[in-house]
Amino acid sequence: MNTVAGPRERLIRSAILLMREHGVAATGLADLLAHSKTARGSIYLHFPGGKNELMEQATLRAGQQISATIDALIAESSSPAQVVAGLVEVWKRILDTSSFTAGCPIVAAAQSGADSPSVQAAAATVFADWTRRLADFLVSTGMDSTAASSIGSVIVSTIEGAIIRCRSEKSLRPLDDAGTNLIRLLEPPRPSPSE
Numbered sequence: 001m002n003t004v005a006g007p008r009e010r011l012i013r014s015a016i017l018l019m020r021e022h023g024v025a026a027t028g029l030a031d032l033l034a035h036s037k038t039a040r041g042s043i044y045l046h047f048p049g050g051k052n053e054l055m056e057q058a059t060l061r062a063g064q065q066i067s068a069t070i071d072a073l074i075a076e077s078s079s080p081a082q083v084v085a086g087l088v089e090v091w092k093r094i095l096d097t098s099s100f101t102a103g104c105p106i107v108a109a110a111q112s113g114a115d116s117p118s119v120q121a122a123a124a125t126v127f128a129d130w131t132r133r134l135a136d137f138l139v140s141t142g143m144d145s146t147a148a149s150s151i152g153s154v155i156v157s158t159i160e161g162a163i164i165r166c167r168s169e170k171s172l173r174p175l176d177d178a179g180t181n182l183i184r185l186l187e188p189p190r191p192s193p194s195e
Contacts, residue, residue, distance in 0.1 A: 008046040010036040015058035020105040021098075024055050024112035024119055049118075056118045059109040063126030066106070070130060074137045080186040083137065084155060088179035091163055092172050100170045104163050130156050151185070158182055 005013065014036035018027040029051055033040055047053040073086040094102055110123035135152035139145050158178045165174035 007038040007042040010038055011054055012058050012061050015054050016062045016105050019108040020102050023108045024116060052116050052118055056122045059106060059119055059122035062105040067129060070133050080138055080141060081183040084182045085179060087159055088175050092175050095166050100167050103167050104160060107160055127156055155182055
């Protein structure tokens, strides 16, 4: 049975799609209303705090969606290197199929202006959650918890930075480079032939 999303859900979906293409500041209320096909009153009915509350909720929802992807990759992978390779492939597909217009909505939220502190805080919460998920997986593979936390952070920062560069350069090369070097970091060193 196919159910039609209500105005609140449509607004959140539209906010995620528009912020990942245009950023938070460049996504106006008129854009959100037109894209979501909702009436103006719906924003304040479902988000009394207005656009900032909507963008905060959209950031948290987008974060949950990407967290689910991370969890699925962890469940399907036997090594941290496979998780990184999977994340890189997911983002390469998104960038390629959108002709480099769709970036990460969490980066867009993190870059929102000083008038949107709750949106920036939501982005920080999401980044911390992704780092924790990756660190927990690294610990489960035998890595020290302090190192795992730091490397989880490096994975998130490196992939997110590569996504930004891919969009600006209209090239997948930065993600390929990020993946290659993160995998080198995560794979155990191989013994040299003389050992």
